[in-house]
Amino acid sequence: MTLDWISPADRLQALPPYVFARLDELKARAREQGLDLIDLGMGNPDGATPQPVVEAAIAAVQNSANHGYPPFEGTASFRKTITNWYRRRYNVELDPNSEALPLLGSKEGLTHLAIAYINPGDLVLVPSPAYPAHFRGPAIAGGKIHSIILKPENDWVIDLADIPDAVAEQAKILYFNYPSNPTGATAPREFFKDIVAFARKFQILLVHDLCYAELAFDGYEPTSLLEIPGGKEIGVEFHTLSKTYNMAGWRVGFVVGNSRIIQGLRTLKTNLDYGIFAAIQTAAETALQLPDRYLTEVQERYRTRRDFLINGLAELGWNVPKPLATMYLWVPCPPGIGSTDFALNVLQQTGVVVTPGNAFGIGGEGYVRVSLIADCDRLGEALRRLKQANIHF
Numbered sequence: 001m002t003l004d005w006i007s008p009a010d011r012l013q014a015l016p017p018y019v020f021a022r023l024d025e026l027k028a029r030a031r032e033q034g035l036d037l038i039d040l041g042m043g044n045p046d047g048a049t050p051q052p053v054v055e056a057a058i059a060a061v062q063n064s065a066n067h068g069y070p071p072f073e074g075t076a077s078f079r080k081t082i083t084n085w086y087r088r089r090y091n092v093e094l095d096p097n098s099e100a101l102p103l104l105g106s107k108e109g110l111t112h113l114a115i116a117y118i119n120p121g122d123l124v125l126v127p128s129p130a131y132p133a134h135f136r137g138p139a140i141a142g143g144k145i146h147s148i149i150l151k152p153e154n155d156w157v158i159d160l161a162d163i164p165d166a167v168a169e170q171a172k173i174l175y176f177n178y179p180s181n182p183t184g185a186t187a188p189r190e191f192f193k194d195i196v197a198f199a200r201k202f203q204i205l206l207v208h209d210l211c212y213a214e215l216a217f218d219g220y221e222p223t224s225l226l227e228i229p230g231g232k233e234i235g236v237e238f239h240t241l242s243k244t245y246n247m248a249g250w251r252v253g254f255v256v257g258n259s260r261i262i263q264g265l266r267t268l269k270t271n272l273d274y275g276i277f278a279a280i281q282t283a284a285e286t287a288l289q290l291p292d293r294y295l296t297e298v299q300e301r302y303r304t305r306r307d308f309l310i311n312g313l314a315e316l317g318w319n320v321p322k323p324l325a326t327m328y329l330w331v332p333c334p335p336g337i338g339s340t341d342f343a344l345n346v347l348q349q350t351g352v353v354v355t356p357g358n359a360f361g362i363g364g365e366g367y368v369r370v371s372l373i374a375d376c377d378r379l380g381e382a383l384r385r386l387k388q389a390n391i392h393f
């Protein structure tokens with residue numbers, strides 16, 4: 001049986017094409033040939049989870065009280081830890097019962113939020129470039145996506161004036177993300193005030209992805225939507241433990257903010273999953289309560305790599321702006337070459353993997369994203385190879 005009479009549902013067909021296919025194929029071939037790939041393509045942190053978190057998890061796994069189904073809405077203790085963290089970090093008061101919901105990673109929540117709130121045909125505002133879940137979730141839900149094209153001259157911050165009133169009046173949800181993956185851009189506090197006013201005026205739900213809340217450098221402190229007066233009345237904010245605490249494999253994150261918005265997501269999830277293994281929630285609590293030196297260590301690690309790579313690229317003629325946060329450099333391609341071709345060239349000639357900007361939407365064309373997920377020795381090797389292959393501006 002070939003099953004050629006069966007095809008996936010329309011909602012899968014509606015997904016934008018997967019631009020990594022060619023790159024994945026070339027990566028696999030290079031590996032087969034035994035080539036030494038330097039993979040700076042993924043957003044997968046290369047460090048180990050802090051030891052106290054691992055130890056808390058081991059102890060929690062030993063406790064049979066954790067072996068059954070966890071509560072749907074997350075353990076009371078983890079929710080309380082989340083709201084305490086918000087108070088400490090942002091001076092924002094949240095109700096642990098209705099304004100915080102643990103997630104199986106933030107990607108899960110970002111996507112399911114779209115399914116909980118978007119009807120087929122509903123209009124969703126999404127910047128371009130953006131983290132793929134911000135447009136793929138709404139696409140799966142059947143939403144109509146209006147891309148807000150971000151511009152280098154506006155430092156990749158959304159220009160709300162670019163959204164026509166007629167579009168804003170139709171829109172139901174706006175996804176945004178500062179500090180940003182993939183651009184590394186940060187948005188001033190003033191922008192957060194403007195977007196809250198905009199959302200209130202046009203009655204649009206704000207979904208802010210604050211996954212890089214802690215990966216900031218040079219004294220920069222990212223803004224929470226919920227710190228802004230009125231922010232909690234109109235929006236929610238997503239967090240992950242994946243990046244800050246090197247816990248990407250553990251699958252744990254959370255959403256906080258407006259209780260009514262969170263309720264819809266909770267209802268959907270009650271029908272989909274049973275929540276996070278309680279031992280992992282215990283580990284996540286430990287992570288959120290770690291002394292600041294753990295944070296400083298992670299920040300220093302990425303800051304050092306950022307500076308090393310930016311200086312090295314400058315010697316090759318590349319002028320790359322210094323991001324104040326995230327684990328990415330957003331690098332312009334040489335003139336006259338598309339981002340997919342450029343990424344493929346770099347891979348073929350050097351074995352260095354970078355992500356073509358168009359993977360994040362058409363607004364990312366002309367750029368590649370370089371993840372700071374290798375130590376300076378490896379980054380130095382990547383620079384040597386780029387120089388040898390004569391890849392520069």
Ligand SMILES: *Cc1c(COP(=O)(O)O)cnc(C)c1O
Pocket residue numbers: 043104105106107108131177180181209211239240241242243248251252253
């Ligand atoms: C990495 C990343 C996520 C995914 O985080 P998980 O909690 O591991 O699912 C979400 N948003 C952005 C912007 C990211 O870069």
